Amino acid sequence: MELLFQFLQNTGYYLADYRHIIMLCVGCTFVYLAIAKQYEPLLLLPIGFGVIVGNVPFFKGFGLGIYESNSVLHYLYFGVTSGLYPSIVFLGLGAMTDFSSLLQRPKLMLLGAAAQMGIYFTLLSALALGFMPKEAASIAIIGGADGPTSIFLTAKLAPHLIGPIAIAAYSYMALIPIIQPPIMRLLTTKEERLIRMPETERTVSRKELLLFPVIGVILCCFLAPASIPLLGTFFFGNLMRVSGVVDRLAKTASSAIIDTATIFLGFTVGASTQGDVFLTPKSVGIFALGAVAFSIATASGVLFAKLLNFFSKNKINPLLGAAGVSAVPGSAREVHLVGQREDPGNYLLMHAMACNSSGVIGSAICAGILWSFMV
Amino acid sequence: MYGIEAINAHNGWAMALAGALIVMSGLSVLSFIISQLHKVLALTDNRKKSKVIDQPSVPEPIPAATADHDLSNLEGSLTCYCDETAGLGSAFTLQDLFTVFRECDFPHPHLTIRSLKEEGFLVPTDQGKFSWKK
Numbered sequence: 001m002e003l004l005f006q007f008l009q010n011t012g013y014y015l016a017d018y019r020h021i022i023m024l025c026v027g028c029t030f031v032y033l034a035i036a037k038q039y040e041p042l043l044l045l046p047i048g049f050g051v052i053v054g055n056v057p058f059f060k061g062f063g064l065g066i067y068e069s070n071s072v073l074h075y076l077y078f079g080v081t082s083g084l085y086p087s088i089v090f091l092g093l094g095a096m097t098d099f100s101s102l103l104q105r106p107k108l109m110l111l112g113a114a115a116q117m118g119i120y121f122t123l124l125s126a127l128a129l130g131f132m133p134k135e136a137a138s139i140a141i142i143g144g145a146d147g148p149t150s151i152f153l154t155a156k157l158a159p160h161l162i163g164p165i166a167i168a169a170y171s172y173m174a175l176i177p178i179i180q181p182p183i184m185r186l187l188t189t190k191e192e193r194l195i196r197m198p199e200t201e202r203t204v205s206r207k208e209l210l211l212f213p214v215i216g217v218i219l220c221c222f223l224a225p226a227s228i229p230l231l232g233t234f235f236f237g238n239l240m241r242v243s244g245v246v247d248r249l250a251k252t253a254s255s256a257i258i259d260t261a262t263i264f265l266g267f268t269v270g271a272s273t274q275g276d277v278f279l280t281p282k283s284v285g286i287f288a289l290g291a292v293a294f295s296i297a298t299a300s301g302v303l304f305a306k307l308l309n310f311f312s313k314n315k316i317n318p319l320l321g322a323a324g325v326s327a328v329p330g331s332a333r334e335v336h337l338v339g340q341r342e343d344p345g346n347y348l349l350m351h352a353m354a355c356n357s358s359g360v361i362g363s364a365i366c367a368g369i370l371w372s373f374m375v
Numbered sequence: 376m377y378g379i380e381a382i383n384a385h386n387g388w389a390m391a392l393a394g395a396l397i398v399m400s401g402l403s404v405l406s407f408i409i410s411q412l413h414k415v416l417a418l419t420d421n422r423k424k425s426k427v428i429d430q431p432s433v434p435e436p437i438p439a440a441t442a443d444h445d446l447s448n449l450e451g452s453l454t455c456y457c458d459e460t461a462g463l464g465s466a467f468t469l470q471d472l473f474t475v476f477r478e479c480d481f482p483h484p485h486l487t488i489r490s491l492k493e494e495g496f497l498v499p500t501d502q503g504k505f506s507w508k509k
Contacts, residue, residue: 106410113402120391127387130377136385199485207416208409215408223401344499345492349470350485358402365401369394 015057019275027051027270033174040174040330043147046263047170050270066271077268080162083155085265086148087229092258093148093328093360094237095250099212100204102354107308108320112358114304115324118143118297119366126289131282134158137370139286142169143293144363145176145325151269152230153367157374164283166269168290176330179291180298180322181338187302188318192309193342195317197351209242220365226375227368234364298322298331301355323352326359449487449494456481456491457507466504472497 008014030048034041054073058064066073079085102109119140126136138154138161150169154162172179185193213235221228240250272278301321309315323335332352339348376384459479463471469488476484491497497505 103409103412106406109402109406109409110399113399116398117395120395123394124382124387124391127382127385128378130381133385133387133390136387199489202413203483205413205416208412211412211416212409215412216405219405219408220401223397347469347489350473358406361405362398362402365398366394369397370390373390373394 010059012057015059017057017275019279020055020057022279023051023055023273023275026273027055030270039177040170042262043170043266044174046266047167047270050267051167051273052270053267054271054274065274066268067274067277073268073271076264077272079261079264080151080166080268080272081155081159083152083229085261086152086155087233088261089148089258089265090230090364091233091237092253092255092261094213094234094239095241095254096258097234097238097241097328097357097360098353099238099242099357100209101350102357103204103208103212104200104202105351105354108316108351108354109358110308111301111305111316111321111324111355112326112360112362113324114321115297115301115355115359116144116362116366117300117304118293118295118325119363119370121296121300122289122293123370125292126285129285129289131285132158134374135161137374138165139289140293141165141363141367141370142172142286142290143297143325144359144366145169145173145294145297145327145331146360146363147173148265149230149326149363149367151265153371156371161282161286163269163272163274163278164286165290167273167278168287170266170269171287172290172294173327173330176327176334179294180331180334183295183298184302184319184322184335184338187299187306190342192306192318193339194346195315196343196346197317197320197348198314206242206244210239213239213242216361220361221368224365224368224372226371227364230364230367231361234360294325297325301325317346317348317351320348320351320355323355324359324362326356326363328356328360329353331359332356449490449496453496453507460507466500466506468504469497472505 027048027050030044030051033039034044034048054066060068062068063070064073065071066077068074122143123136123140126139127133131139134157138150138158141150141153142165144150147166147169151162151166154165217231217235220231237250237253240246240253301324302318303321305316305318305321309318317339319335319339323332325331332349332355335352336347336349339346382388460467460472460475463475472488473484476487481487488497492505496508498508500506
């Protein structure tokens with residue numbers, strides 16, 4: 001009888017408290033959104049299930065939890081805390097990215113830079129709210145709307161905040177269709193949304209595609225060497241893709257490798273959100289600041305496009321500014337859809353992809369800059 | 376410490392301003408370089424061509440796939456487009472079509488797709504997909 005009682009005391013049912021229940025509900029919501037609503041299922045499904053697994057109550061000291069040094073989850077989590085998974089994701093991302101639309105329209109790269117202003121605004125806001133500089137920098141990078149970059153920088157600067165920051169970054173990426181369109185509509189007039197972007201007749205040569213990753217990595221990494229782990233692999237992945245001589249490697253990087261890293265990244269980040277670690281006032285602050293960061297990033301891209309229109313004869317559709325955040329390809333798709341709602345014949349997708357891919361580069365540079373500032 | 380006092384104490388203004396300027400200038404330089412890249416490449420290509428100008432030139436065979444691609448005669452090229460995109464199924468996205476056109480080395484794939492759309496050869500179906508006009 002005593003043995004049975006002892007066993008019952010070690011079960012999750014006995015050990016559960018309200019924090020576990022809240023987090024289990026969060027996990028189930030993510031899984032529901034991924035499957036039923038198909039909101040970024042590649043991210044939300046592993047994260048959501050990870051949240052459920054990570055919040056099963058257990059008896060501490062058995063080497064089960066993600067924060068216990070001898071647990072299996074802890075070993076898998078090493079890829080997050082060391083910045084390994086984000087680097088691998090960037091390798092795959094590079095192998096998947098087609099820069100020809102950006103090379104045809106280099107001016108749009110400026111929108112990718114402008115959308116990073118949300119990061120610096122949030123840095124100031126986080127400092128003002130009492131976060132320490134390293135924490136503030138990690139929170140600010142959510143404005144880049146790039147999950148792997150946020151995780152990478154947080155792992156380096158404020159590892160204790162990886163859970164809330166990663167969840168906030170990925171949640172806002174999944175909520176792009178809800179967050180971005182109202183901001184885009186609020187800051188643009190109907191006439192501006194109707195602007196059609198000229199089709200470029202220039203075909204990008206293979207030489208240009210080959211030179212871009214080499215020039216890109218040299219220029220960006222010389223500027224912010226701390227972004228080497230992200231941009232180094234990103235441009236390498238892209239060079240494999242465009243070189244045409246290592247198709248097998250490029251295909252593996254853009255499929256099996258990135259998929260494996262995404263699975264473990266999502267699952268372990270989800271599992272790291274144990275109720276007792278995750279449900280703190282700081283997490284609430286991070287979520288609020290993340291929303292601000294993402295909104296300001298969107299707004300600054302749109303406003304910068306409007307500013308460019310003051311000085312340029314060839315008007316840019318300001319909606320494209322919203323694609324300057326690096327949530328690929330979600331924000332580009334949203335810009336395209338908002339444009340099409342006004343004018344079904346207006347095709348902004350390729351232009352938005354140009355901004356989107358420069359946003360990836362921009363947010364990785366910002367991560368490097370912030371890391372350098374904090375060293 | 377909170378508010379402006381905290382920002383001042385942690386050198387926040389300088390970090391934000393310097394960070395914003397660095398990323399803006401970095402991407403501006405990259406943008407400028409890639410905007411000039413094709414011109415530099417054209418220049419070097421022209422130099423190479425001028426070096427071999429004395430050699431008897433052999434007329435380059437026109438690839439069969441691109442020979443008939445005249446934007447003013449889209450109808451004539453339509454069969455070729457349909458054949459090349461048969462693998463995409465009856466409905467496809469413009470992005471997939473663009474990829475096929477590029478793989479086939481069709482000249483000006485963007486412009487061609489746009490013209491096909493405007494001339495009504497590409498008909499929108501549901502969920503943002505298109506199909507060829509029957």
